[in-house]
Amino acid sequence: MGQEGKNIVLEGFAKQFGDTEGVRVFFAPGRVNLIGEHTDYNGGHVFPCALDIGTYAAVRKREDRLLRFCSVNIPKAGITEVAIDDLDKARTGQWADYPKGVVWAFEGRGFKLDQGFDMAIYGDIPNGAGLSSSAALEVVTGFALRALYGFDVTNQDLAFIGQYSENNYNGMNCGIMDQFASAMGKKDHAIFLDTNTMKFEYAPIVLDGMKLLITNTNKKHSLVDSEYNARREQCARALKDLQTRVKVGSLGELSIEEFEAAKDAITDPVCVRRARHAVYENQRTIEAVKALADGNVERFGELMNQSHVSLRDDYETSCPEADILAEEAWKIPGVVGSRITGGGFGGCTVSIVKDEAVDTFVETIGPIYKEKVGYEASFYRLGIGDGPVEL
Numbered sequence: 001m002g003q004e005g006k007n008i009v010l011e012g013f014a015k016q017f018g019d020t021e022g023v024r025v026f027f028a029p030g031r032v033n034l035i036g037e038h039t040d041y042n043g044g045h046v047f048p049c050a051l052d053i054g055t056y057a058a059v060r061k062r063e064d065r066l067l068r069f070c071s072v073n074i075p076k077a078g079i080t081e082v083a084i085d086d087l088d089k090a091r092t093g094q095w096a097d098y099p100k101g102v103v104w105a106f107e108g109r110g111f112k113l114d115q116g117f118d119m120a121i122y123g124d125i126p127n128g129a130g131l132s133s134s135a136a137l138e139v140v141t142g143f144a145l146r147a148l149y150g151f152d153v154t155n156q157d158l159a160f161i162g163q164y165s166e167n168n169y170n171g172m173n174c175g176i177m178d179q180f181a182s183a184m185g186k187k188d189h190a191i192f193l194d195t196n197t198m199k200f201e202y203a204p205i206v207l208d209g210m211k212l213l214i215t216n217t218n219k220k221h222s223l224v225d226s227e228y229n230a231r232r233e234q235c236a237r238a239l240k241d242l243q244t245r246v247k248v249g250s251l252g253e254l255s256i257e258e259f260e261a262a263k264d265a266i267t268d269p270v271c272v273r274r275a276r277h278a279v280y281e282n283q284r285t286i287e288a289v290k291a292l293a294d295g296n297v298e299r300f301g302e303l304m305n306q307s308h309v310s311l312r313d314d315y316e317t318s319c320p321e322a323d324i325l326a327e328e329a330w331k332i333p334g335v336v337g338s339r340i341t342g343g344g345f346g347g348c349t350v351s352i353v354k355d356e357a358v359d360t361f362v363e364t365i366g367p368i369y370k371e372k373v374g375y376e377a378s379f380y381r382l383g384i385g386d387g388p389v390e391l
């Protein structure tokens, strides 16, 4: 995050919209989730952190009621144009639906735009990597709207508005984790969030003699949204069945013992496995954060590995490519933990690796992955950054 990204997005703005007179530049980060996967829409806990990569927006108000968008990353797409009053019927399935959806969501809450704007976007998050490029785009749009139009909203509101627009404008029934991590990020800290109560704490990520590594499968995935939405429905069905037996409002409220005692109320065996993941993953997340606070990084790593196994076998949101990355990582001495992160079906793994094993990690897994999968994985050493800023 910084000057380089700002320059790139300003250049992109000038190319499409003429000049940069009076343009303001904003940034919102992507995120990586350390543990607590597919728990956020089940009333469970998550433990993500904001990254030091993300999405930049260069924005300037217009005199009329038009909104114009362009992306430095997709120059061929040119300018997308829509009138504020036409937003409701302006979905195209293209990238600009994300910022459009955020404006639409603001308007829906009574935050009316008196004038339109021109907006150029540039992102340094690899696309489709499961590092929340869409949440960063939503949050940076909301952050820019607040600054330009003086809307009275908090950073938490920006997260809710982003999620609302993604659910209702883009048709992806995501939980709150990604937008929350982007809007509320804190340098060198992860966010321990209870999605049932929305209570949260910042936990320092101090990895003495270790690194956080992110490895991208580079898998081009499709059907992510539909598979994701299907998981949500399966969890909802499991909960409904469980409610015939126990008084419970979400899967996140169940202890492992309570779940095991009541699980035969769930009629569909697939839904049993989905719910088992949600319940166990939530308890793992609570335990993992405690282990980290106690300085027990080894235990944190074991729980990361268990999280991967559960996502692979019970939740079935991993994929062969991410399984290779995680399973090869587990074989390397000095790898504390490794798991698929984010929505799944591709994307990245996140690993905690001792300093002395970092080179071995890359040098061992790189060639094995290439041989087994046929194309390369990418390895990133990213920092944990702050939430949105004006640059």
Ligand code: GLA
Pocket (backbone or CB within 6 Å): 033, 036, 037, 038, 039, 040, 041, 174, 175, 176, 177, 178, 342, 343, 344
């Ligand atoms: C996606 C969603 C999040 C969360 C994760 C899985 O990233 O946007 O809300 O459900 O998947 O943990």
